[in-house]
Amino acid sequence: xxxxxxxxxxxxxxxxxxxxxxxxSIEPGIVYAVIGPNGAGKTxxxxxxxxxxxxxxxxxxxxxxxxxxxxxxxxxxxxxARTFQNLQICMNMSALENVMLGAHLRLDRNPLxxxxxxxxxxxxxxxxxxxxxxxxxxxGLEAYIEARADSMPYGALKRLEIARALALKxxxxxxxxxxxxxxxxxxxxxxxxxxxxxxxxxxxxxxxxDMKMVMNLSDRILVLDYGKKLAEGTGDEVRRxxxxxxxxxxARTSEEAPSEPxxxxxxxxxxxxxxxxxxxxxxxxxxxxxxxxxxxxxxxINLEVRRGETVALVGANGAGKTxxxxxxxxxxPMSAGSIHFEGEDISAVRSDQRMRRGICQSPEGRQVFGxxxxxDNLRLGAYTQARxxxxxxxxxxxxxxxxxxxxxxxxxxTLSGGQQQMLAIGRALMGRPQMLLLDEPSMGLAPLLVxxxxxxxxxxxxxxxxxxxxxxxxxxxxxIADRGYVLETGLVTLTxxxxxxxxNEQVQAAYLGM
Amino acid sequence: MxxxxxWGLYLIMAVLACLPWVLPNSFYMDLAIRIAINAVxxxxxxxxxxxxxxxxxxxxxxxxIGAYASAVLPTHFGLHPVLAMAAGALxxxxxxxxxxxxxxxxxxxxxAMATLGLGIIINIVLRNEAALxxxxxxxxxxxxxxxxxxxxxxxxxxxxxALLLSFSVWASLNLINSPFGRxxxxxxGSEVASQVAGVDVVRYKVSIFVISAVFASLMGSVTAHYVGxxxxxxxxxxxxxxxxxxxxxxxxxxxxxxxxxxxxxxxxPQALASFEGWETVVFGTILMxxxxxxxxxxxxxxxxxxxxxx
Numbered sequence: 085x086x087x088x089x090x091x092x093x094x095x096x097x098x099x100x101x102x103x104x105x106x107x108x109s110i111e112p113g114i115v116y117a118v119i120g121p122n123g124a125g126k127t128x129x130x131x132x133x134x135x136x137x138x139x140x141x142x143x144x145x146x147x148x149x150x151x152x153x154x155x156x157x158x159x160x161x162x163x164x165a166r167t168f169q170n171l172q173i174c175m176n177m178s179a180l181e182n183v184m185l186g187a188h189l190r191l192d193r194n195p196l197x198x199x200x201x202x203x204x205x206x207x208x209x210x211x212x213x214x215x216x217x218x219x220x221x222x223x224g225l226e227a228y229i230e231a232r233a234d235s236m237p238y239g240a241l242k243r244l245e246i247a248r249a250l251a252l253k254x255x256x257x258x259x260x261x262x263x264x265x266x267x268x269x270x271x272x273x274x275x276x277x278x279x280x281x282x283x284x285x286x287x288x289x290x291x292x293x294d295m296k297m298v299m300n301l302s303d304r305i306l307v308l309d310y311g312k313k314l315a316e317g318t319g320d321e322v323r324r325x326x327x328x329x330x331x332x333x334x335a336r337t338s339e340e341a342p343s344e345p346x347x348x349x350x351x352x353x354x355x356x357x358x359x360x361x362x363x364x365x366x367x368x369x370x371x372x373x374x375x376x377x378x379x380x381x382x383x384x385i386n387l388e389v390r391r392g393e394t395v396a397l398v399g400a401n402g403a404g405k406t407x408x409x410x411x412x413x414x415x416x417p418m419s420a421g422s423i424h425f426e427g428e429d430i431s432a433v434r435s436d437q438r439m440r441r442g443i444c445q446s447p448e449g450r451q452v453f454g455x456x457x458x459x460d461n462l463r464l465g466a467y468t469q470a471r472x473x474x475x476x477x478x479x480x481x482x483x484x485x486x487x488x489x490x491x492x493x494x495x496x497x498t499l500s501g502g503q504q505q506m507l508a509i510g511r512a513l514m515g516r517p518q519m520l521l522l523d524e525p526s527m528g529l530a531p532l533l534v535x536x537x538x539x540x541x542x543x544x545x546x547x548x549x550x551x552x553x554x555x556x557x558x559x560x561x562x563x564i565a566d567r568g569y570v571l572e573t574g575l576v577t578l579t580x581x582x583x584x585x586x587x588n589e590q591v592q593a594a595y596l597g598m
Numbered sequence: 599m600x601x602x603x604x605w606g607l608y609l610i611m612a613v614l615a616c617l618p619w620v621l622p623n624s625f626y627m628d629l630a631i632r633i634a635i636n637a638v639x640x641x642x643x644x645x646x647x648x649x650x651x652x653x654x655x656x657x658x659x660x661x662x663i664g665a666y667a668s669a670v671l672p673t674h675f676g677l678h679p680v681l682a683m684a685a686g687a688l689x690x691x692x693x694x695x696x697x698x699x700x701x702x703x704x705x706x707x708x709x710a711m712a713t714l715g716l717g718i719i720i721n722i723v724l725r726n727e728a729a730l731x732x733x734x735x736x737x738x739x740x741x742x743x744x745x746x747x748x749x750x751x752x753x754x755x756x757x758x759x760a761l762l763l764s765f766s767v768w769a770s771l772n773l774i775n776s777p778f779g780r781x782x783x784x785x786x787g788s789e790v791a792s793q794v795a796g797v798d799v800v801r802y803k804v805s806i807f808v809i810s811a812v813f814a815s816l817m818g819s820v821t822a823h824y825v826g827x828x829x830x831x832x833x834x835x836x837x838x839x840x841x842x843x844x845x846x847x848x849x850x851x852x853x854x855x856x857x858x859x860x861x862x863x864x865x866x867p868q869a870l871a872s873f874e875g876w877e878t879v880v881f882g883t884i885l886m887x888x889x890x891x892x893x894x895x896x897x898x899x900x901x902x903x904x905x906x907x908x
Contacts, residue, residue, distance in 0.1 A: 134794060174787025176851065177780070185784045189796035191777040195805065198776030199769040205776055210699035250793060494785075 085148060087112040087256060087287055088133070093142035095132055100498060102128045104311045105142070110256075110289065110304075115282045117290045119322075120308035121502075121532055126291040127169055129258050130310065133289075137160045146256075161189055163255035167245040169291070170238045171263060175234040179225070179244055182233055183216040184209075186251025206345075216251060223247045223277055239270045246277065256287040264296045265527070275300060299323070363390035365427075366519055366550055367412075372421035374411045381407040383574040384421065389519065394541070394551040395432075396582065398558035398591070399571035405554045406448050408571070409523050410553075413445050414438045426518070440468050441525045442518030446525060448554075450508040454497030458488050461496045461507055465514030474514075482512040484540070502533035508538060519550040526557050538564060562586045603775070606854045608769050614760040618753065627752045630870060634759040635821050636858030637860035638766045638845035640844045641853065646851035647842065649774055650806045651786030652702070653710045654837050656717025660811040662724055662833020663690045664818025669739040669828045670730050680744045683819040691808050698804040714835070721833040736829030739822045755824055762820070763857075766813075770853045782806055783851070847888055851896025858896055 086109035093106045103125045110116045118126050131137040133144055135156040144152040146162055156164075165186070174182055189211065197205055217229050220297040223243040228236055236244065242262060249257055262278065263271040275297045281302070282288045292298050298305065306323045307314040315325045322328055367389040381404045399405050410416035412423065414435030422431045430438055439445075442466075453461050462481055466474045481491035487504045491499065496507055503527055505521045512520055522541065526534040538560050545551060545564065555561035562568045562582040565589075570578040570591055578590055585591050614634075621627050639661065646652055667686025671677040677685070700711045724731050731737060742749045749755060773779045784792035785799050792800050822828045831837065840863065848859020866884065870877040892899040 136790065136794075155798075156790070156793040157796050160794055166794050168682045168791070172788040172791035174740055174784045174791060176787045177783055181780055185780055185797075186793065186794075188777060193777045193781065195773060195776070195778040198778045199773045201768075201772045209776065248791075248795065252684075340686045451725065528618075 085108060086145075087142050087147060088289075089145040089148075090133070091143045093129070093132060095128060095137055095138045096140050097498070102311050103139075103308075106308070106311075108306050108313065108316055110287060112255075113282075113285065114303040115278070115288045115290060115301050117292060117302035117305045118308060119292065119295070119298055119305060120314065124308040125311040126308055127260055128311075130166065130258050130289075130291060134164055134258055143176075148259075160252060163253070164253040164258070165249035165254035165256070166258035167242075167249055167260055167262060169260040171241050171245060173233050173241050173244060174283050178234060179228045179231045179233050179236060180213065180216055180220065182244055183247045183251050184212055187212055187216070187253075189252065191450040212380050216247075219247045219250055220244075222250070222280075223514065224273065239266050242266065242274065243277065246281070250281065250286075254286055256289065257281065258289045258369060260291050261293065262290070263292060263297055271297060330560075363392055365389075366393075366425065367552070368424040369412070370424075371421050372408070372411060372423070373419045374407055374416055375419050381574055382411065385571075385574075385576055387569055387576065389550060389552055391550055392548050393566045394545045394553060394564060394567040396558075396561040396565035397552065397554045397571060398556070398561055398568060398585075403571040404574040405556075405571055406523060407574075408414045409448075409521055409552075409554055411444065413443060413521065428452070437516060442516065443513040443521065444515035444517035444519075445521040446505075446508040446512040446523065448523040448527065450501070450504040452496040452499070452504050452507050452511070455495055457493050458496050458499070458507055459492040461511055462488070462514050465511035469513075469514070469516060473516075475516055477514050477516070481513055484543075485510055502536065505529065505533075505537055506540070509537075511561075513544075515548070519552060520544065522551060522553045522555075524554060524556060526555065526560065534560065557593060559586065562591075603771055604768075607771065610767060610854075610857060611764050614764065614831070618756060624752055627756060629865060631752065631755050631759050631824060633861050633864045634756075634763045635817055635824070636841075636844065636864050637763055637816050637857045638759075639817045640841060640848070640856040640860045641770050642810040642817075643841055644845045644848075644850070644853070644856040645770065645773070645782070646806050646810040647845050648852065648855075649779065649786065650803060652803055652807065653706075653842075654713040654810070655710050655806070655835075655842065656713040656715070656720070657810070657814050657841050658835070658837035659717035659720030659833050660690050660694065660814040661724040661818035661821070661837070662720055662830070663693070664815030665739075665822035665828045665832045666724055666731055666818075667815070668742075668819040668822045669737050672740045673737065674730060679740060679746060679823065683816065686819050687812050687815045691812045694808045694811035695804060698807045699800070700804040702800055702807070706858050714838075717833065717835060717838050721830055721835065724830045724833055731830070734829075734830060736827055738827050739825070740816070741826070742823040749823070759824075767853060767857065770856075774853065778805075780800075786851075843885065845895075847885065847895060847896035849899070852895060852897040852901075855895050855897035862896075 089109040091107050094101065095103045106129065118129060120126055128137065132139050135154050135158070138153045142152070143150055146164070151159060151162065174185065191208060192205055217324070220226060220229050223246050225240055225243055225247065228240055233244065241389055246259070246262065252450045259278065263274050266274060271294055278288060278290065278301055290298065290302065302319060304317065305319055307322055307328050315322055315328050346574060365388050368386055372382055372385040373380065379438045385408060397405055397408065407416060411418050414433065418431060422429055424430070425441060425443065430441065453464065456464070462478055463474065466477060469477070482492070487503055488507060497502065499507060507523065509525065525537045525541070529537065534557065541551060541553060542564050553561050553565060562585050565582040568580065568582050568585045569576050570585065578585060578588065617630055618627070621630060643654065643657055646654055664683070665688040667689065668679060668682050671681050671682035671685060697716060701709065704712055725734055749758065774783065781792060781797045781802050784795070785797060785802055789799055818832060821832070844859035844863045845856060847862060848857070849855025867877065867881060870880050873880050888896065
C-alpha cells in the first residue's frame with residue numbers, strides 16, 4: 085500500500101486556484117520529487133500535506149488514514165517531518181537545541197517534573213544531547229555543535245533544518261528546496277546528504293529547482309504547472325514528456341499562459357538616462373570596506389561604472405555581493421573607502437538621499453510590499469518623484485510588464501516569485517534611476533523566468549540604462565554585461581569585459597570552490 | 599545544562615544569606631523583602647514574556663486575585679489563610695486557563711490589548727464589590743500562620759521570601775532547559791518550526807500563561823500577608839506595567855535579568871528619594887538611557903559584552 089495517497093487535492097486563495105485536482109501516491113522508501121516552474125504550487129502542495137494549509141477539497145491519506153486538515157503537530161506525531169524553503173530556525177536557541185527540539189514528541193514534557201529537576205528528565209536530556217550531536221555530525225555540522233544558531237552561515241542552517249527534521253525520527257520527510265541559495269559545491273554535498281537520508285529508510289519528498297539534483301536523486305517525479313498535475317513518472321519519462329519541455333523552455337501552447345514572456349515587446353522605453361556621449365564615470369568606488377561585527381565582509385573594493393554601461397558583479401554565496409550593494413545604497417555602514425557618484429563624494433550621504441540622486445535598487449529577494457496592491461507598490465517607488473510624471477512612468481512600467489497591469493489591483497503578495505521580481509524592477513524604475521542596482525534578480529526562479537528576467541535587463545540596457553547587476557548566475561550575467569567584476573571573500577579578484585571573464589577558468593574556480 | 603548555569607543562583611543565595619547581617623535597619627529589611635517578592639513575580643512573568651514571547655499587560659490582576667483571596671476568604675468566611683492562598687491560586691489558574699484559549703488566538707498588539715482589558719476588569723471588580731473587598735479603601739489581611747507558628751517579624755518574613763526566591767530561580771533555570779522550556783523558546787523563535795516538530799503551540803502558550811498567572815496569584819497572597827493590608831492598587835494597570843518594565847530592563851528571556859530588574863526598579867525609587875520632586879523625572883531618564891544603550895536588557899547585554907552565558 086502507498087505510504088501517502090493524495091486524491092483530487094484543491095485549495096483556493098481568494099479567487100486563485102493554487103492547487104487544482106492534484107492526485108498522486110508515494111510508495112514507502114522512495115525519493116519523490118515535485119518540480120515545476122515558479123508559482124506552480126509546489127510549496128503550497130507541501131503546506132497542504134504537512135497541515136500548514138487546510139485544503140478546500142480532496143483527501144490526503146497517510147497509511148490509509150485521512151489526515152487532511154490536521155494540524156502540523158498532529159502530523160509530526162504520525163512521523164511527518166519537513167524543512168522550509170525560507171529557513172525556519174529558532175535563532176534564539178543554540179544549534180544543538182534546535183535539533184533537540186525535533187525530538188520534542190519523544191520526551192517527557194511535564195513542566196512540574198522539569199522545574200523540580202526530576203532525575204529521569206535530566207538523564208533523558210543528557211542522552212538526547214548526545215543523540216542530537218550525532219545527528220549534527222550525520223548532516224556534516226560537526227563544526228557547529230557548540231554554536232548559536234544566529235551565528236551560523238546560510239548553508240549550515242539549511243542542514244540544521246534537515247537535522248532537526250531527522251530528530252523527529254520521521255517516516256516521511258518533506259524537503260522544500262534544500263539546495264536553494266547554495267553554491268554548486270554545497271549543492272553536491274546536500275545531494276549526497278539526501279541520498280544518505282533516503283538510504284537510511286526514510287521516504288523523502290523533495291521540491292527542488294536544481295534539475296541535476298532532482299534527476300540524480302528521485303525515483304519518481306511529479307511535475308506541476310499552474311497548480312495542476314502536468315506529468316508524473318520516472319526521471320526519463322518526465323524528461324521526454326513534451327508538455328514538461330514546453331513548460332520549462334517556453335514554447336507554451338496552453339491558452340491561458342498568465343505570465344506572458346515579455347520578450348520583444350518593443351513599446352516600452354525608459355529614456356530617463358539620455359543615451360550618452362563617450363561614457364563619463366558615473367560611479368567610482370574605491371577601497372570600500374564594511375564589517376558585520378568583527379567579520380570584515382568587504383576588504384577594499386575598487387569598482388567603477390560608466391554611464392550607459394551594464395556591469396556585472398559575480399561571485400559565489402557569501403562573497404560579499406549583497407553587502408557591497410547594501411553599502412553602496414547606504415543601508416550598511418562603510419568602515420573605510422569612498423563612493424563618488426556623478427563626480428561627487430556621497431560616502432556620507434544618507435541612503436534616502438542617495439536614492440534621490442538616482443541610485444535605485446531592486447533588492448535581493450524582491451522585498452515587495454505584500455499587502456499593498458501592485459499599483460501602490462509601483463507608486464511607492466515614485467515617492468521621491470514629482471507627481472506630474474508619475475502617471476507617465478506608471479504607464480511605461482505597465483507597458484513593459486503587461487502582467488502587472490492586468491493584476492494592478494491585487495495585493496503584491498499574491499504574485500508568483502517571477503512576477504514579484506518584475507514588480508521589484510518596475511518599482512526601482514519608478515524612481516527614475518540614473519543607475520539601476522539589481523540584486524540577484526534571477527534568484528529562486530525557474531529557468532524560463534530567469535530567461536525573462538535577463539531579457540528585461542537586456543532591454544533596459546538597449547535603452548541606455550546604466551545597470552549594476554549582482555548575480556549568482558554568473559554565466560547569464562556576464563553574457564549580457566559590458567564588463568564584470570569577480571568577487572571572492574570580500575575582494576575583487578578579477579575584472580574584465582564580460583566575454584573575457586566568461587572564458588576565464590578562474591571564474592569557474594571561484595564558483596565551484598576548486 | 600552546564601554547571602555554569604547555576605553560578606548566578608549560588609551568588610544570589612550567598613547574597614541573601616549575608617544581607618540580614620549587613621542591612622542597617624528595618625527600612626532596608628523591608629525593602630529587601632519587597633524586592634524578593636517582586637523578583638519571584640517577575641521570574642514567572644519573564645517565562646511568559648521573555649521566553650515564550652507572549653505579552654501580558656494584565657498580570658497585576660492575577661496578583662490582585664491572590665491578594666484579595668488571602669484578605670477576603672479568612673476575614674469573611676473564616677477560611678485558613680493557607681487554604682485561602684490555595685483557593686486564590688486555583689481561581690486564578692482556572693480563570694487564566696478559561697480565558698487563555700480565546701486570548702491566544704490573538705497576537706502582538708491584540709494580545710496586549712486583551713490582557714490589558716482583563717487586568718482592568720479584575721481591578722474594577724475589586725473596587726466595586728465594596729461589601730467584600732472594602733472598595734477603594736482596601737481591607738486588612740490577617741496574619742499568616744501555620745502549625746501554630748505565626749509569621750510576624752521582618753526576620754521571619756525575610757527568610758521565607760529568600761527561600762522562595764532561591765527556589766524560584768532554581769526551578770526557572772530547570773524549566774527553561776527542559777523539553778517544556780525548549781518548546782516555549784522555540785515557539786518564540788519560529789512558531790511554524792516548533793509546530794512541525796510536534797509542539798502544540800496553543801497548548802504551550804496556555805500552559806505558560808496559567809503557570810505565570812498562578813505564580814503571580816501566590817505572590818499576591820504572600821504580599822498581602824506581609825503588608826497586612828490590601829487595596830485595589832495591587833491589581834492596578836500601572837502595577838502591571840511596572841512588572842513588565844522589570845522584565846524588559848533586567849532582560850527578556852534571562853532568569854537573572856528578572857532578579858536584577860526587580861532589584862533595580864524596586865530599589866531605585868527609594869534611592870532617588872533625595873531628588874524630591876524630581877525623582878520621577880530622574881527615574882524615567884535612567885530607564886530611557888537603559889533602553890537606548892542596552893535594548894536587550896541589562897543581563898543579556900552585559901553577558902554578551904563579557905562573553906558569558908546568562
